[in-house]
Amino acid sequence: MDEASPLGVFIARFESALRDAFYEHADINQLSLQRGLPASVWTRIMDAVPLSVAIPKAYGGRGCIVKECLALLSAASYESLPLSLTFGINIALFLEPVAKYASESVKEPIFSRFLTDQCMGGLMITEPDYGSDALNMRTSHRQEDSGYHIKGVKHWQGLTGQADFWLVTARAQLPNGELARDIDFFITDHAVPEQRIEVKELYNNLGLYMIPYGLNNIDIRVPAQQRLTPHSTGIKMMLDILHRSRMQFPGMGMGFIRRMLDEAVTYCRQRMVGSGNLLALDSVQFQLSRIQSAYTICSAMCHRSTKISGIQHELATEGLEANTMKALVTDLMQESAQLCLQVSGARGYKISHIAGRGIVDSRPFQIFEGSNEMLYSQIAEIVTKKMRKEKETNLLAFLSTFELTGTATDAFRKQLDFSLSDRLPQRKLVDLGKIISRVIVSNYVLAIAEQGFRQDLVQSCIENIRMDIAHLVSNLDLDSRSRVIDDYAIDSNWVQFS
Template identity: 50%
Template sequence: MSFDIAKSLNIRKDIHSFIEHYRNKLNELFCERNNENELLTNRGIPPYLLREVMECNPLSTFIPEEYNGRGAITSEALSMLEASSYQSLPLSLMMGINGALFLQPLANYGSEKAKSTIFKEFLHRKNMGGLMITEPDFGSDALRMQTGFQYQENSKSYKIDGLKHWAGLTGWADYWLITAREVDKNGELSRDIGFFIHDSSNGGIDVQEYYKNLGLYMLPYGKNKINIEVPQSHRLEPQTTGVTMMLDILHRSRLQFPGMSTGHLKRMLDEALEHCRTRIVGGMSLFKYDQVKERLAKLQSYFTISSAMSYFTSTNVPLDKNTSRMDVAANSIKSVVTDYMQEASQSLLQLVGAKGYRLDHIAGRAVVDSRPFQIFEGSNDILYQQISESILKMMRKSKETNLYKFLKDYSLTENAAEHFKDMLNFEVDFKMAQRKLVQLGRALGRMVSMEMTIKLGESGFNSDMISNSLKVVKSEIHSLFSTYSFAESAAIIDHYGDDSSWLEFVKSK
């Protein structure tokens, strides 16, 4: 056996041991020593529990080897997120925020001084970090943020003022990655974006309000007034522009959503299978009903497709790859898999019935905890529109108007497109309405997901699960293209109150 192969096998064994130890610790903390339902229905997380979780060094999977981390290997980070989300979706999100939205941007764009100090703090003092982009008046329209910065020559630092909200770990994070636009001498904000690392121990961030978030009780969110000074060494250094750097950071994060979703979907599947096998209805196991089997088959397909996405990201997105142009892959993964997370949660709730409609039941919690994943880091409606716009832009550039001809030669759909030749064989309308862009994007996102599932099947993954998953996603795509092709569109009726009270038309006897 060659040295390289032996080393590879040792690394593989090591990550399995690492994840198994981490998984056992989570099971001990959430199931053996505590009541999982009580932990996840109370706001916040007990300090001792967080301390013991962090003693496993889960965030070391995001830290490069030269800084004594595990190497920032994508597959390791996703495996850690998967183990976390199987036990607790909020915990997995906490790890994802720290890793994808703080540690990875620091690794790729931070100064040597910032990296050497902060990585050490995370490994030895179990520090945590978060990202502040969103502002109360500028959510999805992030490029119009009003937080501004000015460079101060005397102190070699940046003065930053603004208002941020919905930052996960509000009031908790030891470090913040904060976005702002430069204020020029006329008081105008520039078009580009700057990223700055702030040490919370230096003060300057005032939590004005803690939000009573509907789900994800473990994580604190709120509104933060920013008035800070950041040393020059703690500004991230873009390779080109700040906007491109932001795209790389957000796309990389979206590409890693399958780490969180795969564990959650596996938990939904396992809970559903266990319930259906043991629940007796009408004298037989719930598992034997055909409609139940359809729901379970969909749950299993969601888990398989999410696994395919994890495989895609792990094999195509190393830490040093710039993802700023991977918009179709990133937006497809994030939007489709978060839709599946919510659908799987709703399906488990439907199968469990009344007792699942409780916050202290896994089904009820799953519904409210998975819902915001369809909103944050890009609302899915917007991402589906952007998928269509990206495809149409590439079609214009290649002077191709036939959707099938383009998709069969596009790397993210080349195999999947062959299954829909007749359906895709039409000339696209480059000026289609926004709702049509969203409808088309839903179908295209699932075609990209189907392509990833086909590639996972080629790797040797369970062939029966691949086959069933392809059937489920093909059915979805057929349905979505049917909706897209439907010519009639409903319109909003202004002043709908006129003649719209049914009681007025009931004739009294």
């Protein structure tokens, strides 16, 4: 093991393994067209023991240091977003929860197998009939003599049929047949027959071809020691896990956005139009500045995440920052891919092109672990609740004194100086959430600027954020009450009027 090697050496070794796997041993452009990865490619990547970053030093890992986890995710997403998501699932949704909540008796054998046998793990929460409504999941568990009997159905779990270990969520079955309100987590080991989860179907997912998703039937028995122990309630443990995961999204976004920026700038520098290259066009400069702004924001998010998202922190109540990071960075990932494809012209419209597959691969990031519309609404609800508590209606006045936004509000005084209505419709809450999230990340940007981050990048970023906020504020002013007309087909066929 190289747990003692400096981070830079470790990441360089990992990047070398990626180059060998994706460019020398195989062609990543061809791999992107097929489901899964060949075993030989996986072996080359996993020989670098990348998941050691999420294993405590006491068990031979590098120590569960957020900075290292984000650096690994960034290095992976520069070459392959699906690979980075694979590591993100393992780190945030399995290894870190095990490190924080599992009993000591099960940690050592699990971590040992991850370090030596190239194992993988994932998390099962989502069910076919409930989606984001996790609190009403129907998967249940019943205590038996030596452990628990768990039954249910889960789907859309990344690494379906591939993971060696799972964290499975379930609710206790009460004597009256009802299910308890709280949620419990159980570790399953595919190597043990009675803990093996049956894959009923593999989905033909759009994009992220490297990662298998599917429908899982659960009818297993696990020993009592494989139940995670919450520090308070199971629901708070679930929120702690999910919020920590959302705070690691900037790691996956970092390398991806940097790749979109590098590809777009390189192409525009080389592509000649008339007497100059594409960089001479003002509209292209604007498009590239948008990707560069995303790069700056994501850098600042990573900087912030390293300070607040380690497993030593309790994140159950930190939904505001967790939702801000997840929703905004994934929107920026999609926008960056769209802009990279746009400036790349026809060549970008191939699934084998980094921008083409980037659009498809980054799109589900805006949906899973909470759709962005839902997260933006929650951001707005958290802030408006605080405003009501303080009897404040002016957004600027509140954000100027709020811990997460106070530094940044001076840059947006003109845009933010308005009062909020008592009852905003949900569509307006989404816009308000987008505004608030951009002020919060501006605080992050100014914080990293104080540490020496490039001022020209910071200035350009703030200008782009100001433009976004102005646009979103104008949306709040519009009295839009448009609704779906169910019987729209009546009297709306253009042919009969021509």
